[in-house]
Amino acid sequence: MKIKRHGALISLMAAGALALTACGSDQNTPQSGGNAGAPAPTNTAPVDCGGKKSLVAEGSSAQKGAMEVFTQAYGAKCAGQQLAYTSSGSGNGIKQFNGGIADIGGSDSPLKEGDETTKAQERCKGNPAWNLPLVFGPVAVAYKLEGATDVTLTPDVLAKIFSGAIKTWDDAAITAANGGKALPAKPIVVIYRGDESGTTDNFQQYLGAAAASSWTKGAGKKFNGGVGQGAQGSPGVADAIAAADGTIGYVEWSFAQDKKLSMAKLDSGSGGVALTGETAANAIKEAKVKGSGNDLQLDLKALYASKTANSYPLVLATYEIVCSKGYDADTAKAVKAFLTVAATDAQAGLADAGYSPLPQEFQDKLLTAIKAIA
Template identity: 90%
Template sequence: MKIKRHGALISLMAAGALALTACGSDQNTPQSGGNSGAPAPTNTAQVECGGKKSLVAEGSSAQKGAMDLFIQAYGAKCAGQQLAYTPSGSGNGVKQFTGGVSDIGGSDSPLKEGEETTKATDRCKSNPAWNLPLVFGPVAVAYKLDGATDVTLTPDVLAKIFSGQVKTWDDAAITQANGGKALPSKPITVVYRGDDSGTTDNFQLYLGAAAPSSWTKGAGKKFNGGVGQGAQGSSGVADALGAADGTIGYVEWSFAQDKKLSMAKIDSGAGAVELTAQSAAAAIKEAKTKGSGNDLQLDLKALYATKTAGAYPLVLATYEIVCSKGYDADTAKAVKAFLTVAATDGQQQLADAGYVPLPQEFQTKLLDAIKAIA
């Protein structure tokens, strides 16, 4: 399957960009409308095929479209080798990995310190698990509001909407964000992910970083806003947003595009910014690595709080969670081969599926970490 998306983002170098979409517990992947983006990185890695014939991976639906392409590239590069991916959501991705059910976990958030990290270390036979970001993508603030086709919201207003402090579309705070233009006088219905979701975690982290005085609900894979109605998976949120007037929610860009949902511009202080490949790429430059060594988890706080003109700050990273050590020899060999192919050959067709390949500098970091898996 392909994912419909107009590019997106990572620009860890001057011209880089990358793209994808979200996290989820649904197994639906939106239909594609291919896309061009940054050129695929140079394939410089040696792939040592072999090992376990059938790998198992599970987790974020954000990477389902990319995983389809990675699996195809893996089979082409390593004849007879397979990987089965279940897009059951980030929460399940972590649980299935730490429980030893899957060889690779997919999550839109790195492992949390505490129970998740402890369970992952136990699963890896007293060795640390690594968070390896393989794809990045923007999250849309999507809405349905008859009579309004151009809506701008600030981080502060978003935080107040999703915590129930702003209840109507003609609220004075929304009017001010839209240059004094009042929107229709209708109640706001918040739609959120009802299942454990890395998208929810990242959205709440964004609100906490961009509007700390207005969002005091914390983060996590469960929605803490205390308002609205939950929907299952990314496709469930997109369907709910498209079904009723007055709704607003957060959903991966490709799902918003697939359902032809209206998407709000975000004004972080330097003017309204529309979600585009370029605006997401402008923001991703603010991301910093906070993991140690080959644990490449990112600190997105600076990105979320950016006020850079032309930057769309609501972006998430999708991680592959793997054991640094602790696999049996056959599994380790196959995991390394799959990830190496995904980071090299697998990048070549991402643009046609609506993704933008990893930039060269980040690809090098990723390949060094993959090579170190033992």
């Protein structure tokens, strides 16, 4: 998975989020590249192996590479134990978890209050499900526009592009965002995730927070803009953007890098900011944990609306969704063992897979939650 180029970012972002709180898809992922390097966690924990021999997990593509590392470490630590992960998208991950098919659901956004949480509680035999974030990563606004290699967009302009109010690259609002420099007079082709996706949910939440007056379409895992062409999964979005001139879409940074796509700078009020590890890490400091107890879901609204200089606020978190209680005894034992290995022993292998180890304080919070699963 070619996300090593921002491996250090994940650790910095998670560390920033947790420090301030004191104590969210498809079958393919890019190939590995270089790693910026992050220190391995020092925390370890005893693992009570056993229980269900073959766990089932499904969901977000953003965590697919990490899940492969976790599964390998789990098998090595607990002989004969396995986990099968299907990267089918966040929406499917939640559906399969709530339907009792997946033991663990993977999503780029936490369970939504209402139908999702109600079904999750029913699945967990009347007990709440917990959202446990394991990976943080930025979302690129990627584009292909011959004759333009440096594009700056404001949240207001983005909202109007993705709702169809701005239709051409030489629109006056885009020209103004680029300091009076007109871009080529070509039609804008919006590319969006055709499948239900936490990436879409986060992107629409960002537009709603940063451009509330221009984005009235709401959020959710289904794209609500009413314009453009849908593509399946992150690879499909990246491929569609790369295939045609005039395209623009939202996709995880790793996929934009893998396809060598141009990425727009975001101007939230302090000038255009390019997506880098440093600028995304600067932005994540605005995030806060809003979940109670061992439910560690994040409130990213303040981050998305931030106007902090030299920060890139469009980021998402990937969650593992699990039952706090309600598994049968064998499944609960195996889920706890897998997550414990993932949060400890497996961390040493994340750098080579393109991720960074969890920061110590967040690892501690995860272990507390994992131990409480019954």
